[in-house]
Structure formats: structure tokens, C-alpha cells
Amino acid sequence: MPLSITNTDLQYEDQDLGFGSLSRVVLARHNHNGTYYAIKIMSKNQVISNKAVDLVMQEKEILGRLEHPNVVSIISTFQTDIELYYVLEYCNGGELLYHIEVQKGLDPLTTKWVTAELVNAVTYLHLQGVAHRDLKPQNVVFIHTEHGPHLKLIDFATAAVSTEQPRPLGKIVRTADDELEDLDDAADERMRSRWHAREAQGKRFIGTCQYCSPEMIIDCTATYSSDLWALGTVVYHMVAGTGAFDDEDSFAVLKRILSWKFTYPEGFDAGARTLCDALIVLCPTARLGVGPTGCAGDQLKAHPYFTGVDWDALPTQQLDVHLSEWEPAATQKL
Template identity: 25%
Template sequence: MGALCCRPQPVDFEGDVNLFHFVLLRCVGKGAFGKVRMVQHKQTRELYALKYINKTKCVKMKAVANIIQERRLLEEIDHPFVVNLRYAFQDDENCFFVLDLMLGGDLRFHLERLGSLPEDTVRFYVAEIASALAFLHEHRIMHRDLKPDNILLDERGHAHLTDFNIAVHFSERRMLTGIAGSMAYMAPEILAKRGYTYPIDWWSLGVCAYELLFGRRPFRGKTNADLTYSISKDSLRFPDDADKKCSRAGMMALKGFLDRDPSKRLTCKQNDGYEVMQRHPWFHPIDWVALEAKELPPPFTPDSKKANFDASHELEELLLEDNPLKAKARKTRDVNTLSAEMRQMEEQFASYDFKKMLRRSYYPQNQQIISTITATSSTGGLVSSRPVTPAPDSPAEGVVHEHDESEFDGDDVRMEKMPRVLEKNYS
């Protein structure tokens, strides 16, 4: 009888997705709300990244709306160079995002290890992320937090954009004014509070490209005020040995991305700005059709025998975690007895299974179903659903919360020192 009592319960793969559907593997990241685990789907054997967010911490940090918005926005996105959502669900303690697994580490990890990257490598990453940004902008989505920390490599070496915690829908009819993002990568129009839209992402890509090439950012400051002045006023300068690391065409591309006039910024000069960027001399070596089909061999293949992330998270999980993650059956309870925030998560953080459900928009202007998703390997190519998502501005929080300039504090100075927030690697 004892053996029968210990026999595991069969998993209902036909029902709503839950944690029982996955085998929990190593911990690969940690953030403010929870951790990131590598997991394997018990039925398909596919590997994924599981990001789990503690509901109580989420309420305390007043981030409930952001978590729900991120969950909804990710359902609208499917692109070869984005860390895509595959499943979403919740239990009594946590909300879960199951995302494409990126085993190659983030570009911050590799930049700190190498100091700088070769021009051909940087051009390849910039081209792949530019493809992702063009897709987002076509569907009225701004990322707003592009930086090396949020660019992840898969096991083959392809770059993927992640962390949509402060991504937002935009409309040309209504400029955004909230300050949000990582300050060192913010476009000058954000700091000027004169209103901004999608060109801010291309500025951030330019800052990333400069940093990857030269091992330093183009605009720096020891304080928030100094950094704001540098981004807003300082002329773009290159290191003395820049010509040894970057071609003249590359420097011209950087100048194009880092033009303070959003209307003159590379990719933003006219309606076909992305095509203009593709024809820029720096990108002449890129076969864009082959690139977007993931047929170009990446210039760098991550070492699969080494951990491309901070291995201390696994040790911390084993030795220090008071409440280790495990699958638990949900309790029956009346949602009316929950706090308003907990009830909001219960009702609005809906389950999602990319093999069973349709990607759709949650916004009034676009209530139609977008398309079905073709199931593929979590690390292989994807069949893009190409959603259309025009929508008005909506509030969001992130590394810098949207607020008045008077509220800037020491948190923003820490951004200049670039702490690694690994939980965001799979956001």
C-alpha cells in the first residue's frame, strides 16, 4: 500500500498548463520578484526557461499591472530574434512565464569577459536585433530598455531581444512623456520630456553597438545630472584607437543611430527607414533574407561546455532557499476574499499554451484574432504570426519607473555602474 501512496499522479497534458507539466532543472538567474529555472516539458521533452514571479513581492513592489501587461504583450509577439513566450500560468504563490531557452548568455556577460567584440560580430548582432525592432515597431510596440543585458544568445550564437517589462504600445497621435528604461541607454528626447516614440529604441541600439565595439558607452557621467548632460549635449566622440576596431562605414552608422534629432536618426528618416538602414554601407556584407531566416552562420558560437551565466544562483537555490520551487495543486478559494491586487492577478494573468491557443491583441483597436502559432523547437526557427497591435499609451514601470525628474535618486546612478539583473534576462 505504501508504494501505491507514493506513486506520482498522472499529468493531464490535455488540461490547462501548470507546473506539473515540467521537470525543474537548474537555476540560471535571480531577480527582484523570483528566479529563472531551466525546465523540460515532460511530454515534448523541449527545454525552456521558466521565469517565476512571487505574487506577494509583486504586490509589495506595486508591479501587478506591469506583470499583466507584459504577459498580454508577449502573447502578441512572435519573431525569430525575440525571446518568445511559450506558456503562461499561475499557482497560489507565483505567476509563471515559460520562454525560449537561451543557453549562450547575454551580451553583458560576454562583453565583461572579452572587453570588446570584433566589428563583424557586432554588425551581425546589430542586424539581428534591428530585425526584431523593426518587427516590434511595425506593430506599434516600443521596447524601451534595449541594452547588452537584454540581448541573449541562443546555443548557436544568434541574438535575441528579451525583457518586455516596460515595453509599451505607442501611437504617433500621442507621444509618450514618461521616463522609463536604463538611463545610460536613454535617448535625449526621453530625458528632455518633450515626447517620444519608437526612435528611442534605435538610439539605444546605437549605444549598445558603440559599447560592444569599444568597451565603453559614448555618453557617461558620475551622477544623474552629469549623465543627462552628456546624453543631451556632448558631441559624439570615438576612442583614439577607434579606426583599429571599427571601419569608417561603422562609425557613420553609429553617428546615424546616435543623431539627437529623432527624425534624422538612422531608420527613422522616412517611412521606409528600416530598408534605408539595410542599404547602409556598413550592412552591405549582410544578406538580410538569409539573416532573417537564421541561415547565416553566427560569427561566435558560445561554449556549450561552460555556463554562460552566473553559476552561483544554483548554489544559492540549494543552500539558502527557504521555500524551494515545486509543483503544488491549487487550493479552492473565493477570489472575493483576496486583495484587489491578488484578485487582479488571479483574473487577468491567464493561462497560455502556444500550441493550443491563438495569439491575439487585447486592445480595443485590434480585437481580432491574430493567427495561430506553428509549434517549433524552443531553440530553433519560429513561424512568425506577425500581429498588428496599434494601441494607446499605457503606464509601465521598469529599471527606471515613469515619474517626474524630481524623483531621480541613487538607483539611477547604479544604472551607470551597470548591475546585472539576471531575472530580466528572460523577461
């Protein structure tokens, strides 16, 4: 973070870029160099009351050590008496979710290039010992560069430095039946009470239910393998235009995930399907990209779906990506 920026250096635009459970992100322009930044603002009281101090500090530490063309950059941080501020790179191309919903699914070539850049970002994180733990279309944004649009992975609020290895399937199966029984009873309060009990043991539910892995639902465990499950569900969403486990009832979503209950719609791209089949796998140790001793990103990049991808040239390549017109207000309207 080479720049030192404070509130007096910024002119805030009347434009919200997004909201999180503990934050809001607004657009601001630097008074001296004219550069636009995304400013993440967090209330200190809210962070403390939600027992999220460690997560907030961890996000700052993780972003400060990451440097990759497909990962958002943190420029500076500062604070006032009541708020924390993260000055982040502004990505002016909108969220992946926006483009999926406007186009009702992306075309096969766009999906392939977006997936390749996502793989680039995720494998980099894993080699750095970082699990994102909330990979979803809302946390993938685009930036227009001299080489055309490229993506950035954002929102490391629940990311973690993790050396924990994925557990084999057997340890999940032994507890899955109990979880499914709770879900069959539609026991909202019972499920929440179980999660509260896990929090008391130092565990907490992390992520977004439509993209979360079975191991997160069962015992609030998320490793880099959980990112690979989420990657598969994001690819599915790009192709189909809807999520693999979508349901209006959140607990029905969880039940679908634990039951591995999803189908491919007619016309689903065959190459993307083989990749999804290798990632949306119940057993955490059986997902493509999980090696015997850790992350196996090379295996993931070698999948036939990525034939023709020049991984070294990818960040500066002019990609054949078709995106919709976007302005900051568009996401909120949608």
C-alpha cells in the same frame, strides 16, 4: 502559446538565469519532453505594490502576438496564489553583455552580424507597433541553433504598443537647460521628485540610464525612435567595450546624454561609427530609421554598414560570429 504548462510539468534546476526589478528567471526542464525553458517568476504582491499590473499584463499580451526568429518566444503562462509564471524559450548562449565584457569588445565582423540581427528584431517590433523601451546588451541573448549562434531580444517588461510619433528637437531643447541645471547641482532628490511628479501625470522613467534617450530623461517619453538611440549605444558598446556615456555616477550619465557628450576611442571601426553617428542623434525625428509618417526600417537596413547582408536569409544563415564559452553561472560570477 500552443502548450499548456504548469508547475507540475516542470523540474526546476538549481540555476538562476537572471533578475529583474520585479522578477527572477530560473531554468527548468519539462518532465515529459525534456525541453529546457526559462521561467520568469513574479510575486503578485510585489507587482501590485509597485503599481506594475498594467505593465505585466502588457508584456504578456505583446509577447503573445510577436513571432520572429530574433524575438524570444513565450510558450505558456500560469499562476499560483502568490506568483505569476511566464514560460519562455530558453536561450543557451548567454547575454550580449557577458560576451562584450569577456572579450573587451567584439571583433568587427561579429559586431556587424549581431547588429544586423538586432536591426531585424527592432524593425519587426516597430512594424508591429511595439516599442521595446529597454534595449541594452543585457536584454540581448544568444541561442545555439543548427545554423550556429543567433540572437534573441528578450525582456518586454517595459515594452509598449505605441502609435506616438517622435517629437522634433525644438520641444526637447526648450526643457533641456532646466534638466541640466538640476544635474549640475547633483540633485538626486530633486530629480527623483520631478520624476515622481511626472508619474503622478501618468508618466514614468522607463529603461536603463546608460542607454536611455534624451526624451526619456526630459519628460519620460519613449517612442520607437528611442529604441533607435539605444540601438546606436549598443553598437558603440560592442565596438568600444564600454558604454558611450558610462560614468560611475548615474546623474553624470544623464548629463552626458543630454549634453551629447561622448567620443570615439582610437581604432573604432569606421563603418560602425557611421551607423552610430546616424542613430545617436539628439533630435528624435532625425535618427536613421525614422520616416515622415512612422518607422522607416528599410532606410536603416540600406545603410552602407550592412552591405552584403541578405536580410531574408539572415535567420537561417551560418554567421561568422565569435562568442565566448558560456554557462548560466558565468553571468552571475562576472
